[in-house]
Amino acid sequence: MSSVPAQATPRRAATADPPPLYRVDDLEAEARRRLDPVHRDFFAGGAGDERTLRANETAFDGYRILPRVLRGGGERDLRIELFGETLPMPVLVSPTAFHRLAHPQGEVATARAVGAAGTVMVVSMAATTPIEAVAGAADPPARLWFQLYPQPDLGFTASVIRRAEAAGCRALVVTVDSPVFGRRDRDLRNGFLDLPPGCRCENMRDPESGRVRDIVMDATLDWARIEWLRETTRLPIVLKGILHPADARLAVEHGVDAVLVSNHGGRQLDGAPASVDALPAVVAAVGGRIPVLLDGGIRRGTDILAALALGAVAVGIGRPVVWALAARGEPGVRQLLDLLRAELARAMTLAGAVRPADLTREMILDRVPV
Ligand SMILES: Cc1cc2nc3c(=O)[nH]c(=O)nc-3n(C[C@H](O)[C@H](O)[C@H](O)COP(=O)(O)O)c2cc1C
Numbered sequence: 164m165s166s167v168p169a170q171a172t173p174r175r176a177a178t179a180d181p182p183p184l185y186r187v188d189d190l191e192a193e194a195r196r197r198l199d200p201v202h203r204d205f206f207a208g209g210a211g212d213e214r215t216l217r218a219n220e221t222a223f224d225g226y227r228i229l230p231r232v233l234r235g236g237g238e239r240d241l242r243i244e245l246f247g248e249t250l251p252m253p254v255l256v257s258p259t260a261f262h263r264l265a266h267p268q269g270e271v272a273t274a275r276a277v278g279a280a281g282t283v284m285v286v287s288m289a290a291t292t293p294i295e296a297v298a299g300a301a302d303p304p305a306r307l308w309f310q311l312y313p314q315p316d317l318g319f320t321a322s323v324i325r326r327a328e329a330a331g332c333r334a335l336v337v338t339v340d341s342p343v344f345g346r347r348d349r350d351l352r353n354g355f356l357d358l359p360p361g362c363r364c365e366n367m368r369d370p371e372s373g374r375v376r377d378i379v380m381d382a383t384l385d386w387a388r389i390e391w392l393r394e395t396t397r398l399p400i401v402l403k404g405i406l407h408p409a410d411a412r413l414a415v416e417h418g419v420d421a422v423l424v425s426n427h428g429g430r431q432l433d434g435a436p437a438s439v440d441a442l443p444a445v446v447a448a449v450g451g452r453i454p455v456l457l458d459g460g461i462r463r464g465t466d467i468l469a470a471l472a473l474g475a476v477a478v479g480i481g482r483p484v485v486w487a488l489a490a491r492g493e494p495g496v497r498q499l500l501d502l503l504r505a506e507l508a509r510a511m512t513l514a515g516a517v518r519p520a521d522l523t524r525e526m527i528l529d530r531v532p533v
C-alpha cells in the first residue's frame with residue numbers, strides 16, 4: 164500500500180547521485196546536450212522520411228487501456244517466463260550498435276546496469292566491446308542474448324556464434340529486417356562513415372587474421388539460412404524484425420523459438436507500420452505456439468502495458484538505453500530500467516492487473532481517434 168502523497172519527492176540534498184528521473188523522454192534531451200551532433204543524429208535517426216520512426220511512438224496514442232477496478236491484489240508481480248528462465252520484468256534491452264559513442268564505458272556500463280536490474284541485454288553484433296568483456300563486466304552478471312546479422316561467410320558466422328555461446332549468451336537474436344542497410348539521410352548528410360580511432364565492432368574480429376571485418380547486410384538471406392542456423396546452434400533463436408503474420412507462421416514452422424515484432428526503430432523500411440500496429444496480427448498468426456516480443460516506441464509503462472495486453476510477452480527498448488547511457492552512464496541505465504519498472508507496476512495497479520498474464524486483449528480499445 165502506498166501512502167499519500169505518492170508523488171512527493173524529497174528535496175534533493177547535495178550528492179553525487181544522478182538527478183532524479185521523472186520521465187524516459189527527459190534522458191533524450193539530456194543526452195542531446197552531451198553528444199556529438201553527428202552521433203546524436205545516428206542514434207536518433209531513421210530511414211527515409213522517418214515516417215515509421217515517428218509512427219512507432221505515436222501509434223500508442225491510438226490505444227486506450229480499459230481498466231478493471233476493485234480487484235485488490237496488493238503488490239504487483241512483474242515476472243515473466245522466457246526460454247525456461249524467470250525474468251524480473253517484461254522489459255529487455257534491444258540491441259543497439261556502438262555504445263562507446265554514447266559513453267566511454269560503452270556496453271560495459273549497459274551490462275552492469277542490466278545485471279543490477281536482472282533483465283536481458285541483447286548485445287549487438289555491432290557492439291564496440293567484445294562479447295567476452297561484456298559478459299565479464301557485470302556483477303551480478305547480466306543475462307545476455309547475442310544479436311546476429313548472418314554473414315555470407317558461413318564459417319565466420321559460425322565462429323561468431325561459438326564466441327557468443329562460450330561467453331554465456333542464452334539466446335541468438337537473428338536480425339532479418341536488414342537485407343540491405345536502410346537509407347538514413349541524416350547520416351548521409353553528416354558524412355557519418357567511420358567510428359573514431361580505437362572504437363571498433365569487436366565481435367567482427369576475424370579469429371584467424373585478427374582483422375575487424377565489416378558487417379555485411381546480406382540480401383541473399385532466406386529461410387534456408389534460418390534452417391542452417393537452427394542446425395548450427397542449440398541456443399533459442401529469436402527472429403528480430405518480423406512484421407507480416409505470414410512470416411510469423413513461417414518462423415514457427417522453421418522451429419524458431421520466438422519472434423520479435425520490430426521495424427528496427429524505423430531505421431530500415433520507411434513506410435513499414437508501427438510495431439504495435441503490426442503486433443495483433445502476428446500474435447494471432449502465432450497462436451501461442453512461441454512467444455512474441457515487440458520493440459519500437461516504448462517510452463512509458465503504459466506503452467509496455469498496452470503491448471503486453473495486445474499479446475507481447477515482453478518488450479525491448481532501444482534508443483532510451485542509448486540516451487540514458489549518454490546522459491548519465493551506468494547509473495542512467497539503472498534509473499531508466501527502475502523507472503520503467505515502477506511505471507509499469509503503477510499502470511498495472513491502476514488497470515487492475517496483478518501480473519502480466521492478467522493483461523488481456525479486451526483491456527485495450529483500439530482505433531481511438533487521436
Ligand atoms: C542507434 C541504434 C542502433 C541500432 N543497432 C542495432 C543493431 O546493431 N542490431 C539490431 O538488430 N538492431 C539495432 N537497432 C534496432 C533496435 O534493436 C530496436 O529495434 C529499435 O531501436 C527499437 O526502437 P526504439 O529505439 O524506439 O526503442 C538499433 C537501433 C538504434 C536506434
Ligand SMILES: CCCCC(=O)C(=O)O
Pocket residue numbers: 260289378427430
Ligand atoms: C552495421 C551497424 C548496424 C547498426 C544498426 O543496426 C543500426 O544502425 O540500425
